[in-house]
Amino acid sequence: MSADAHGEIIIDKEIDIIVVRKTVRDVAAKLNFGITDVTRIVTAASELARNVFLYAGSGVMKWRVLNSSVAVGMELIFIDHGPGIADLEQVMHEGYSSSGGLGLGLPGSRRLMDELEITSQVGKGTTVTIKKWRRRYQ
């Protein structure tokens, strides 16, 4: 996989969550992440893709390969133009859910990934960026 590989998946049907999972699994495996890290990344992507579909109805996931001198990484950005989130601290808090779900999506995804960044504006939408790194030389 080339060092600047990237792509995007439109999320506007429930089945697109599966397309996101398959794409992310494929890219993570090609970047030689171990099976547990692949599972962590795919699971976090599944949570965030479902959030996009559930709360905004539609959105996009952009993925790209990251390179630093010591590590290879994978970045996933979930962008929607849904209702947005008024209280970001609340949604990052375990057990908070406005949809009757488990409320694990965001705090859980942060634990599975190395980095999670969220920006949101009420009435404009939400962007969640997650990253996972793998050291080049063990």
Next chain:
Amino acid sequence: MTSESISVIRIHDVLLVTMPPDPDDTSVTILQEKVLNAMERYRVKGLVLDISAVQTMDSFFARVVAETAQMVVLMGGKTVIAGMQPSVAITATQLGLTLGGALTALNADLALDMISDTFRRGR
């Protein structure tokens, strides 16, 4: 892409369901109804949910599994979740998932034993 149909098989007095590697939300939801209907129709002792092929268990999937287990209990049966892969167990724990009161087993064989034992002791 259409949702995969997951079959519910009756073996003696147990229902056996084998989950596909990457089940979508619709087939997971349909499965819940199929299981409960089969519980009533076949008057079985319980359900073995074989998830040994499952590669991704997110909070939606876990919630439906935990709910189904609880519903089977309400109907008078037992649920055993069998064969979770190590990578899925690590991820599920870090994500914060629990399976409610469902029993677990290393594989479907042991799960079948557990359902028989539970009822033998109960008699």
